Amino acid sequence: MNNKSAAQPLNSRIAAGRRLNELVLRALVYLAALIVTLLLIGLIGYIFYRGLPNLTWELLSTQRSVLAGRIGILPNLLFTLYTILTALVIALPVGIGSAIFLNEYARSGKLVRFIEFSTETLTGIPSIIYGLVGMLFFSQRLGLRSSVLAGSLTLVIMILPSITRTTQESLKTTPQAYRDGAAALGAPKWYAIRTIVLPCTVDGIVSGAILAVGRIVGESAALLFTAGAGYVLVTNYIKALSVSGGTLSVMLYVYTMEHGEFGVGFAIAAILMLLALVINFAAKAARKKLKRVG
């Protein structure tokens, strides 16, 4: 960028063909960036334009009733919350534990590489495969049937890699001197991790958890056959674990494809879009804080 002044006089001497080439490429680069930006603005604008008018209080506060010819998504809002809660409660400790093992405990480089390879592999597996295996293992083998618990457990495996990775990244930025200092004072390993290392990684863990929430909210293919599309209101969390419950994304699919209710579909899409915006900003805020600590 600071070469600009040096390149300027040359510009006037270069051949016309070269200059045209340069102009076209530059235009294409700007065009691409413009397309991407407009695409996002268009998507957000259109979804809110079609969705917000349909986002009525009745839709949000009732459950579906065939008799009254009414569609309400309150149960599905709750099921989405239950699913997030269940998946995070299990995936966070395991993911953090896995990161601690990789960064603090593991001595064999080969084992670390193998675990990291497995984690990367898990990231690349598409959600429909998770749905199939979740159905076979959690729903059928463990007898959980189509339930919030079976869906959440499937999601645990899906979000584990990203929680492990973000935690590992912030463990890596925690100064080695902290660990050495603790060890020199005679603190055993776990004691030092618990009191000194982990508190330094809170922001990484938080941003990992936020990203995981985004993934859970947006997931549909993995949940369709593991948690199903239940729409009966269950306010008791423990009871809800064992019943079929459709999250918002799943219900968007079901209502538009199976019932032709596009208004409801767009209303749910508007909620999902709002959540995506909030999650994006929250993750960014957490990451910014993380940088300050590191």
Added chain:
Amino acid sequence: MKARNITERIMNLIFTFCGMIAIAAVIGISGYMIVSGLPAIREIGLKEFLLGQVWKSTASEPRFGILPFILSSIVATFGAILIGVPIGLMTSVFLSKIARPKLAASVRPAVELLAGIPSVVYGLVGMIVLAPAVMKAFGIKSGATLFTAMIVLAVMILPSIVSVSENALNAVPKKYEEASLALGATKIETIFKVSIPAAKSGISAGVVLGIGRAIGEAMAVMMVAGNVANMPKLFGSVRLLTTAIASEMSYAGGLQKQALFSIGLVLFIFIMIINLTLNTLLKGGYSDEQ
């Protein structure tokens, strides 16, 4: 002191266990896919299954040929790459080399947000906006076509291509570009003849990641591709590997259900090959950095 020792030991065990879960998950998933996918292939016959052109899973004399799904998946992915890669690469050039930091900082969030939009939302907009537009533009009876799926997939893979390519472009050693500029090349020439070739292993990783995303996407495609088991035709309704599983799983039984698991196995093998390629590309990185 002794109690503390025991806690240390227990925590060590717990963390080791947590670390092993990723390995167990990969082995478990692979195992389940193979064990549940093989029976139907054995019963139908590998050749008939992979190369059969007719899928009639519910007929009285069912036929289970998945060639249409395989080809549709490949063509749809190829199309998505063809549309998505040029736009994605150009955008990453914009973010990494052309835009001023402030401008880049306001375009980059757009790319990140695109990645955060759920696939069913892409499917919904594709179905309501894009499909009718395709129908009108090309004068066809239904807009739910392979072409529509390609466009939706192209948009969905954009974020991964942009972010991986941008990282790769940022990692190109400054002195390569400085040398090119010093030799009299213009900024744009330097980007396209020096920076991009130097970042090609990272950029190809982005493309491969995009291929993996596109071939594994189910719900969005389900909503825009029409879902008929035809051989791929650009303006015809198609079914992909993913949508073949999703569309029949809820009511399938017996051999039909087993055949769906076999489709899952085929998809899984595709994904594993893509993953391995991606891993090699990412490991490749910068051997000539010094």
